[in-house]
Amino acid sequence: MPEIRTERLVLRQWRESDLRPWAAMNADREVREHFDGVLTREQSEASAARFRAAIEQRGWGWWAVEVRETGEFIGFTGLDPVDEDMPFTGVEAGWRLARSSWGHGFATEAALAVLAFGFETLALPEILAVTTAGNLRSQAVMRRIGMTRDPADDFDDPTVPEGPLRRSVVYRIRAGLRAPAGP
Template sequence: MNADPEVREHLGDLLTREQSDASVSRFQADFDKRGYGWWAVEVQVTGEFIGFAGLDDVDEDMPFTGVEIGWRLARSAWGQGYATEGALRVLAHGFDALALPEILAVTTATNLRSQAVMRRIGMTRNPADDFDDPTEPEGALRSNVLYRISRSART
């Protein structure tokens, strides 16, 4: 999945198997430390791994703080509702189990598919919150949008 150029289009460089495995190890360590993080996403009837979804602390380099929702799916799983279904479950966990007051979502300005998921799960965007990612050089990955949903606004 992390070696697929279309999956990584809005994320940056492709990852080798070793880099991808190291990411999973970091995800597990973060989950163990904080009690939240990334969950594997599987097709329920087959058990096929198709990606991940979950919560993560906003990177320290960002111009805001909080907890961010995210998802990444293999291309074969796109367009089937898995991102929306997974994101709704992540939101429920964040608000109900973790009692988070707000959950954020960030993506590149050109990632319209993820922005559509953000809207479907009830998140809203204030264009005044949009920002240039300080960790990215000039280019398509630099311009980002920020979506939010509060526990009280959850539908």
């Protein structure tokens, strides 16, 4: 799998050295605020192994993200087919960054690179993104990269227990409707 490089980031295959900072991210309650709890080190390592295997198999998926200048691992971004138990189909874009990387435009920069890959390399007709109704930071990234939301697409995520995290929103962007480049 070739690396995807942006002005400040590298999207790449997972490495053994990513596991410690990945586990720390997933143990951070603020990073996991819009998920059903934090993850153990073992759960984090298992997820990274699944991400690595998907990239090896398909050539794309949830890539590790590092800062080009320093080589620091700061999270993940990428594309993945929508889970079968969702009320819609397609390919989803997503991102999760360490709290120390918030507010620098990294999520937007990485997401724009993911859209370019999805549309130009995979020739996807549409890419979507899903988050909890309360995740306003992630929804702001979705709007910045040119995605739009139709409230008729909102749904209660069947994989999430009853509660405030269950209500989810869907943003979409079609090929040819691209946001301006840059964070």
